[in-house]
Amino acid sequence: MRRVVVTGLGMVSPLGCGVEPTWQRILNGESGARKIETFDVSDLQTKIACVVPRGDGSNGTFNPDQWMEPKDQRKVDDFIIFAMAAATQALNDANWHPESEEDKCATGTLIGSGIGGLNGIAETAILLKERGPRRVSPFFIPGRLINLTSGYVSIEHGLKGPNHSVVTACSTGAHAIGDAARLIALGDADVMVAGGAESPISRIGIAGFNAARALSTGFNETPEKASRPYDKDRDGFVMGEGAGVVILEEIEHARRRGAKIYAEVIGYGLSGDAYHITSPSPDGDGGFRSMSAALKRAGLTPSDLDYINAHGTSTPVGDEIELGAVERLLGNAASRVAMSSTKSSTGHLLGAAGAIEAIFAMLAIRDNIAPPTINLDHPSVETAIDLVPQSAKKREINVALSNSFGFGGTNASVIVRRLAD
Amino acid sequence: MSDIGERVKKIVVEHLGVEPEKVIDSASFIDDLGADSLDTVELVMAFEEEFGCEIPDDAAETILTVGDATKFLEKNAKS
Numbered sequence: 001m002r003r004v005v006v007t008g009l010g011m012v013s014p015l016g017c018g019v020e021p022t023w024q025r026i027l028n029g030e031s032g033a034r035k036i037e038t039f040d041v042s043d044l045q046t047k048i049a050c051v052v053p054r055g056d057g058s059n060g061t062f063n064p065d066q067w068m069e070p071k072d073q074r075k076v077d078d079f080i081i082f083a084m085a086a087a088t089q090a091l092n093d094a095n096w097h098p099e100s101e102e103d104k105c106a107t108g109t110l111i112g113s114g115i116g117g118l119n120g121i122a123e124t125a126i127l128l129k130e131r132g133p134r135r136v137s138p139f140f141i142p143g144r145l146i147n148l149t150s151g152y153v154s155i156e157h158g159l160k161g162p163n164h165s166v167v168t169a170c171s172t173g174a175h176a177i178g179d180a181a182r183l184i185a186l187g188d189a190d191v192m193v194a195g196g197a198e199s200p201i202s203r204i205g206i207a208g209f210n211a212a213r214a215l216s217t218g219f220n221e222t223p224e225k226a227s228r229p230y231d232k233d234r235d236g237f238v239m240g241e242g243a244g245v246v247i248l249e250e251i252e253h254a255r256r257r258g259a260k261i262y263a264e265v266i267g268y269g270l271s272g273d274a275y276h277i278t279s280p281s282p283d284g285d286g287g288f289r290s291m292s293a294a295l296k297r298a299g300l301t302p303s304d305l306d307y308i309n310a311h312g313t314s315t316p317v318g319d320e321i322e323l324g325a326v327e328r329l330l331g332n333a334a335s336r337v338a339m340s341s342t343k344s345s346t347g348h349l350l351g352a353a354g355a356i357e358a359i360f361a362m363l364a365i366r367d368n369i370a371p372p373t374i375n376l377d378h379p380s381v382e383t384a385i386d387l388v389p390q391s392a393k394k395r396e397i398n399v400a401l402s403n404s405f406g407f408g409g410t411n412a413s414v415i416v417r418r419l420a421d
Numbered sequence: 422m423s424d425i426g427e428r429v430k431k432i433v434v435e436h437l438g439v440e441p442e443k444v445i446d447s448a449s450f451i452d453d454l455g456a457d458s459l460d461t462v463e464l465v466m467a468f469e470e471e472f473g474c475e476i477p478d479d480a481a482e483t484i485l486t487v488g489d490a491t492k493f494l495e496k497n498a499k500s
Contacts, residue, residue, distance in 0.1 A: 139463065
């Protein structure tokens, strides 16, 4: 199998537009959570979310006009605009702008979303009921479809290789990166633009996750404290929005053109819980098997891991189940591994979470630093694993694993390693 | 220049994101203003909304230029 490396990164997150602004704010221990001001929350149990800071594009703010023509923005839900922004950033970062037909056909797209155009579907349903079918826009369908993330990116950049997408709830971003790496490993493409995007912050999105008892409801007045994985006072996840995209590349292709290489994707594991639609299996066996499969693919043992970016959403049930699975995996190596949840800062970006968190795992390797789990004041259980409470920690990190677990009992783990010279 | 003509041009500029100077009566939505088939469907919907009238599909198929739209709406506009 061919080897796959990462040569470009792009991101839109609640901490800012761009990889570096987001990463700096994570290392500073900042939170992207705030009160929702864009729609009425008076009758919603949850009144907060991790919202992308909109602005003119300066100081890390997100200006959609920089990434998509205003006339096209009108046709799509925000998740597609986020995907376009992150993909363009990543391609620029990788300095990969295919012009020849051969290069275009060797470059594919595999960007997913957990839910897609939820808000546009809700608004159009109201329009349909109130005004009738003749008022439904011809852009209604293509502007909500999840794979139109890949579609728009492919059209914008002329990418004619595999044009694919993933929909696996909160595992989407991790599956997209893992599957795209396999397409390169098997020779279907030399370069893949891969990741996830999500724009769930809407009345119907909050109402739906509230009904499923998944969101934090007790921190509406102190939003920056709401996402607190592993802490005894955690009461649910904080919804986030944004996108993460990476450029994956066959290693010799990257070396020939002198691309900078962030890390090598060496392991990818997948599993199913076969247990419940929203709850993880209490024994954590699904997560354990996905991590084990990734390690096996990487040819590593648990003691080779330096850092784990946890799924850790801050739900009462999920965090401890994942922690138990990781402890079972690591055994005696538990005390030498750091594991943090960057969702404490970013909130939960659902289908984009696995993508931005794989990027954080790569940056942890690049900078030899473990990002913190903020708001971890009083861990609910004792563990030998360093959960990196409150402050980032310098430590040697050469191998990092990122976990993502989704509704439907779908689990994915991605392992990246510093490329040895 | 009719008032209807001005309102038509404003809608075309907004929906297609084109320079106002290019929106002349002889301009074809698809050949001159960069619209695709979905854009033209949406344009017709916007005309219906603005002018309070229904534009049947067979009539919509004959509206290919800015001038076509103005001419049709001068006869059929209700608001």
